[in-house]
Amino acid sequence: MKYIPFFGCMMTTKYPWFEAAVRKTTAVIGMELVDIEGFTCCPDPIYFQAYDKIDWYTIAARNIALAEAVGHDIITTCSGCTATLSEVNLTLKKDMELKDKVNKRLKKIGMKYNGTINVRHAVTVVRDDIGFDRVAETVTRPLNHLKVGVHYGCHLLKPSHVMNVDDPDHPTILDRFIEATGAKPIHHEKTLLCCGRACMTDSISSNMVVDILESIKANNADCMGLICPTCFDEFDTGQIILGRKLKRNFSVPVIYSFQLLGLAQGMTLEEVGLNMHKVKFDKILEAVPA
Amino acid sequence: MSVENIQKINFEFREKLNSVAEGFRHNFCYQCGACVGDCPANNYSGTFNPRIILLKALLGMEKDLISPDSEIWNCTNCYTCWERCPQDVRPIDVIIALKNLCQRLGQAPDIIHKISNSVMESGITTTVTSATVRRREQYNLPPVRDYAVDEIKKIIGSK
Ligand code: SF4
Ligand code: SF4
Numbered sequence: 001m002k003y004i005p006f007f008g009c010m011m012t013t014k015y016p017w018f019e020a021a022v023r024k025t026t027a028v029i030g031m032e033l034v035d036i037e038g039f040t041c042c043p044d045p046i047y048f049q050a051y052d053k054i055d056w057y058t059i060a061a062r063n064i065a066l067a068e069a070v071g072h073d074i075i076t077t078c079s080g081c082t083a084t085l086s087e088v089n090l091t092l093k094k095d096m097e098l099k100d101k102v103n104k105r106l107k108k109i110g111m112k113y114n115g116t117i118n119v120r121h122a123v124t125v126v127r128d129d130i131g132f133d134r135v136a137e138t139v140t141r142p143l144n145h146l147k148v149g150v151h152y153g154c155h156l157l158k159p160s161h162v163m164n165v166d167d168p169d170h171p172t173i174l175d176r177f178i179e180a181t182g183a184k185p186i187h188h189e190k191t192l193l194c195c196g197r198a199c200m201t202d203s204i205s206s207n208m209v210v211d212i213l214e215s216i217k218a219n220n221a222d223c224m225g226l227i228c229p230t231c232f233d234e235f236d237t238g239q240i241i242l243g244r245k246l247k248r249n250f251s252v253p254v255i256y257s258f259q260l261l262g263l264a265q266g267m268t269l270e271e272v273g274l275n276m277h278k279v280k281f282d283k284i285l286e287a288v289p290a
Numbered sequence: 291m292s293v294e295n296i297q298k299i300n301f302e303f304r305e306k307l308n309s310v311a312e313g314f315r316h317n318f319c320y321q322c323g324a325c326v327g328d329c330p331a332n333n334y335s336g337t338f339n340p341r342i343i344l345l346k347a348l349l350g351m352e353k354d355l356i357s358p359d360s361e362i363w364n365c366t367n368c369y370t371c372w373e374r375c376p377q378d379v380r381p382i383d384v385i386i387a388l389k390n391l392c393q394r395l396g397q398a399p400d401i402i403h404k405i406s407n408s409v410m411e412s413g414i415t416t417t418v419t420s421a422t423v424r425r426r427e428q429y430n431l432p433p434v435r436d437y438a439v440d441e442i443k444k445i446i447g448s449k
Pocket of ligand 2: 325328329330331332340364365366367368369370371372381382385
């Protein structure tokens with residue numbers, strides 16, 4: 001099946017090795033990614049949406065319309081892009097008045113949003129279109145000894161009536177993704193807590209990050225597994241900065257879901273970019289024989 | 291409390307808020323507080339409270355809500371309150387509407403302008419650095435394409 005990938009600003013510019021992991025692993029499970037020209041920022045669901053919601057809808061609709069013209073669904077690989085593109089797509093499909101408003105603006109550049117495709121996070125597409133059984137069949141090096149502390153992040157799941165991905169209070173999608181790689185998903189007290197990134201007061205978000213990291217450690221997970229480059233930024237680089245500030249060593253390596261799949265499909269640590277992470281990943285190494 | 295000190299409703303503010311996208315939703319709030327218990331910004335700050343924000347919106351307490359230091363900027367955008375609200379108020383959407391109003395009235399914090407300007411001027415929120423170019427080559431990824439800045443400029447800001 002063919003999909004149009006939307007990698008977003010953060011992954012494209014700062015964490016390209018996640019993009020590499022997505023491209024390589026999705027090819028193995030039978031997803032064909034078709035790159036198209038002209039995408040911009042989704043735009044950002046926090047700051048840009050706070051700037052002007054109608055501008056936010058419009059730029060998002062332009063991105064979706066580009067994919068509609070080619071005729072394949074979009075897959076997103078970042079929770080932020082999912083929040084914007086999925087929410088805008090699902091809202092515009094239902095709200096005709098808003099759709100007309102947005103289309104009036106798009107007309108100025110000769111474009112039109114029609115609502116003919118879906119936008120879903122790549123892990124949702126893997127579950128719904130490919131199936132985790134098929135994913136498990138592509139695993140040549142099951143990560144049997146790796147315990148992954150699950151971090152869902154907010155925007156894959158919520159608002160649940162818009163996103164329609166999973167039960168926002170008892171989700172299983174990421175657990176099953178991790179299980180397909182042979183690794184063991186570990187739920188912990190703060191599995192569903194937000195990374196706090198959008199909060200303006202640093203102390204509030206850093207306390208959230210500390211609690212999440214501690215909760216993962218207390219449950220003896222070897223690392224943290226997630227689906228969003230922004231959450232990753234908050235927990236990898238953020239962990240180092242916080243550690244220095246608080247004079248503490250958390251040592252919770254963070255892994256992006258498709259890196260995990262890449263390792264399980266036999267890719268090297270370098271191929272999926274794990275060597276680029278700030279927090280050392282010795283425990284992941286132990287679980288993944290050379 | 292003397293009668294003079296009783297909070298009077300500022301209807302003008304309500305009208306201003308009603309004019310922003312989703313800004314009408316606060317009118318459905320019946321102050322039950324279901325949005326508070328699982329709000330992480332509430333749990334971690336002890337002061338941020340979506341019910342109180344909604345109450346202030348209903349009363350029209352513009353000074354408290356519309357400023358770059360307003361408590362609304364502590365919302366983490368987690369959408370949990372949307373899940374919990376029995377009235378479909380979507381407190382997060384009211385908070386976003388308040389943020390939009392701040393922006394219109396020149397009361398948004400600098401970061402909002404910094405990031406939105408970046409999208410409008412370069413098409414993205416981050417920057418393409420020499421490391422970006424080098425690493426994309428290293429991982430055999432397609433080069434970064436042009437971001438359609440001209441088109442963005444044409445479709446935003448019009449009423
Ligand atoms: S849950 Fe809804 S109705 Fe209840 S206080 Fe919060 S916004 Fe108002
Ligand atoms: S989105 Fe709602 S629940 Fe989440 S921090 Fe903001 S007000 Fe609280």
